[in-house]
Amino acid sequence: MSDADNEKGRSLDSTENVKQPSIQVGYDEGWEAWSTALGVMLLQFSTYGYTxxxxxxxxxxxxxxxxSYSSSQISWIGGAQFALSFLIGPVTGPMFDAGYxxxxxxxxxxxxxxxxxxLSLAQPNQFYQILLTQGIGLGLSIGLTYIPGIGLIxxxxxxxxxxxMGIGASGxxxxxxxxxIVLNRLLRTGLGFQGAVKVSAGLCTASMGVACLMMYPRYPNGFIKKGFSMETWRGNVVRYFREPxxxxxxxxxxxxxxxxxxxxFFLQLNAIKRGIDPNxxxxxxxxxxASNIPGRILPNLLVPRYGPFNAMILITFSCAVLIFGLYGVEDIGGTVGFAVLFGFFSGAYVGVVAPMVSSLAKDTSEIGSRVGTSLCLASISALTGSPIAGALLGDDFNWSPPILFSGATVALAAASFGMSRFFVARERGTWRV
Incomplete structure (x- = not known):
């Protein structure tokens, strides 16, 4: 055998040794597995459930x-919260993969x-105090827990x-x-804003403490905790986005x-402005x-049979149709019907998006970084979507422009998922993707 062949053989052996720790480690039974899923559900209850x-x-x-502030300005609080929770995904994903x-x-x-x-200490008309605590503080903390929790499952x-994953996301x-329900009742009691937020903060703190005790990290045999490498991260991101x-x-x-x-963000305000009883x-x-809960779980029962991309296209298109349907919602019956249907399909979207992105991973070592990178791109939309809707709504509360904008963007997303499905199906040679 030539030196070149020997060198090639050593190279192949080296490559295999590098990839060995990335073997599939999943198993579908045992206390630790289901305890982790329930722990993630409880963590999601406290963090994303609060948003x-x-x-x-x-x-x-x-x-x-x-x-003293417009609805568009106030929407930056929720937008910053969502954006930051996604923005740090390219960091939290690789850090999770590295063992942290x-x-x-x-x-x-x-x-x-x-x-x-x-947040409970924020004073009335002090916008910056609420933005710093609720927008930035909660946003960063949610970003630190979301991908590690979903990735651990x-x-x-x-x-x-x-x-x-659907069970975890249902939290x-x-x-x-x-x-x-808790906030609405507390805000209209003698406790006021500060007391209501303190009570809810205590509830979230207790549930997060229990969740941390229920989750068990499980990395491959022989796994060694690694540091975060910016060079490796950049290389992975470039490689991911070269895949259509x-x-x-x-x-x-x-x-x-x-x-x-x-x-x-706006359904409750929409109901009140249309004359529906505030109570x-x-x-x-x-x-x-409430409709989110079955939406997070039930569609995921069909994903193994029909594929996450097929499910996501149907789910996203349904969400777009329902948003356009808000044009005709003017009474209690229509509001309840919309809330039930949109709650189910928007919950299904959240439940399926992580399995869809993670299905593109070559092995488990890529799941965190792929999901994090994908959600980081979405942080731009999470930051600007609500303020744009608030600006379109205006001080005269004209609901047509934000409904048209929101429905059109979600419909466009369904088309984009359709393109992604096309490339995956062509690569794998099956329609079940």
Whole structure:
């Protein structure tokens, strides 16, 4: 054998040794696996579930606590919160892959609790105080916990991964059901704004503490914790976006967030401005988020059979149709019907997006960085989507422009997911993708 052949053989052996720690580690049974899924659900209940109650804050700020600011300006609070939770994905994803799950999970939980208690000290008409605590503080803390939590489920599950991810993601819907009811009731008692936020901060702190105890990191045998390399990160990002399927799926995720959360932020305000009894309107966000729960879980039962891309196209298109349907919603019956249907399909979107992106990973070592990179691109839309909708709404509360904008962007996202599906199906030679 020639020296060249020997060198080639040594190179192949070296490559195999490098990839060995990235073997699939998923298993579909055991206490630690299901405890982790439930722990992630509880963590999502406390963090993303709290952001799903932002519609209550938006209504309260516009009408009572920040009357000197427009709805567009107030929307920057929720936009900053969502954007920052996605923006740091390219850092938290690789750090999770490198073995720093507990560092990010514990650190993010502490920051979330601190920021929420600081929000309780914010004074009326002090926009910057609320932006710093609720927009920036909560946004960063959610970003530190979201990808590590969802990614950890992938390490425990293989065959039932989509279902387990759906269970984990359902926590935010459960939080979106409970937190709005609690906040609405507390804000209208003698406790006032500061007391209401302190009570909810205590609830979130307790649930996050239990969640941290229930989650178990599981890395491959022989795994060695690594440092974060900017050079490696840049190389991976370039490689990911050279794949047409990843490019179009990330583009679809980005465009979708321009309009997908418009109902979450403005449905309660829309109901009140259309003359619906405020005592009922306060429950619209909770109804929407209650429908989120089956939406996060049930579609993921079909993903293993029909594929995440097929499911995502149907889900996103349905969300677009429903947003356009807001044109005809003017009474209690229409509001409830919209909240139930949109809650289900928007919940399905959140439940399927991570399995869809992670299905493009070559092995488990890429899951965190791929999901993080894709969500980072979406942070631009998360930041600007709500303020754009608020600006289109205007001080005269003309609902047609924001409805048209939000529905069109979500429809465009469905088309982008369709392009991604085309490339994946062509590569794998099957329509079940």
């Amino acid at each position: 799903n109650a932002h519609g209550v804050y938006t209504d309260f700020y516009v009408r009572e606590y920040l009357p 799950f507990r560092t990010m999970c514990y650190g993010g939980s502490l920051l979330f609790s601190f920021s929420l208690f600081m 992938s390490h425990h599950f293989s065959r039932h991964r989509a279902l387990a 935010s819907a459960l939080g979106g059901l409970i937190h709005p 399927a990843f490019l179009f799926s990330s583009l679809g995720t980005c465009v979708a967030l321009l309009g997908l959360y418009f109902p979450n 009922f309107a306060f429950y619209t966000i909770s109804i929407l988020n």
